[in-house]
Amino acid sequence: MGWMWSGHGDVVNPAVYTQCAAPRENSPLLFVVPVVHSQTPRLLASLEQWTRPEVLAACSSNETSIPPGAPKPDLLVWFDLPVDHPMVQPGIRNVQRMIERTPALRDEVIGRCFGSLRFDSANLTLEQSRNSYWIHPLKSIPRTEGSNRQFFALFDYAPITASYEHLQIMEPDMFPVRAGWVDAVAASARSAGQNFWIKGSIMRFEQAFSLAIEPYRSMYQYHINGNALYRVGDPCFNAFLRDARRHGNCELWCYDTCINIYLHSLRNANLYHTTAHHFLASDVVAHMGGRPFDLAAFRAQSPGTFLVHGKSHFVSSGV
Secondary structure (H helix, E strand, O other): OHHHOOOOOOOOOHHHOOOOOOOOOOOOEEEEEEEOHHHHHHHHHHHHHOOOOOOOOOOOOHHHHOOOOOOOOEEEEEEOOOOOOOOOHHHHHHHHHHHHHOHHHHHHHHHHHOOOEEEEEOOOOOOOOOOOOOEOOOOOOEEOHHHHHHHHHHHHOHHHHOOOOEEEEOOOOEEEOOOOHHHHHHHHHOOOOOOOOEEEOOEOOOOOOOOOOOOHHHHHHOOOOOOOEEEOOOHHHHHHHHHHHHHOOOOOEOHHHHHHHHHHOHHHHHHHHHHHHHEEEOOOEEEEEOOOOOHHHHHHHOOOOOEEEEOOOOOOOOO
16 A cells, blocks of 8 residues: 555656657667676677577678668676676786687677677676575565666666667577578667567576566566666656656666666556656567576577577576
C-alpha cells in the first residue's frame, strides 16, 4: 500500500510525453560494450566469439547493409573507472593487442563493420563502481549501484547524446550466433514507425525458484534485459529515466528489472498507459541467462535471433 502515501501517486510527469524528439532518418548507431575494470578477460573471451567462422561475416557490403547517407555504426568500450586509471590501462592495452594480432577481428569485423572503435568511461571512483549485491527481501532483485551508475552515465554523456540516436548495449557475456549480426541490430534500430525507448529481449528461459512475492515475481519474468537497444537524446526518455531513478530507486536496484517494476507498479498505471508503446520486445537479441542450452537447436528454433546474452557457452567461472 506504499503507493498510497508515497507522494508521487499516479501523476504522469508531462515531460515524458511533451516535446519529444522523433528519431532522425538514417540516424547513427552506437554499440556499447560496458566493462567493469576487473572483467577485461571476459571481454577478450567475448571478442574471440566474434571471429568464429559461422558468424565472422558480421555485416554485408556497405551498399546493402547501410542506407544511403547513413554512417557505419561505431563501437565504444565503456569502462567504469577513468580510462587513464592504472586498473584500466592494462585492460585497454590487452584489447588493442588482441585486435592487432587477430586479423579477422581487426579487418573483417571492426574494420569492415564499424566506423570507429573508442575507449571511454563513466569516470567513476573505485568506491562508486562497486556493487553490494544485497538482495531485496520482497522483490528478490539485487543492488547493483556501480553497474547502474555506469549505465545511466551513458545518457548523461554529451558526446553520446549529441552524436547518436540509438545505442545497443552488448555486455561481455553476449555473443553472436549468426552472421550479419551488426546489420540485424542496425535494421532493428531504424525500423520504420517504431519510436521506441527500449527494445530487447525478455527472458527466454524458465525462471529459477524465486523468493519474490507477487507482483514482483511476475514483473521480473516480463522485464526487458539490459542488453537492449536504447534511444538517446530524446528529452522524453531522459525524463522517464530521471523519474525512474528518483521515484523508483533505480539508481540502486538492478536497472533493467527496476525500470520494469517502476513502469508496471500500480501507482504508475497512468504512466504505463502513456508510455508502454515505447518498450518493445524483440528476438534479435535473446536473453538466455546462465542456463545451458543447445546452440544448434536454439538457432533452428529462433531464426530471427543474432545475439545471445548468456554465460553458459564461453564465460568461465571467475572471469
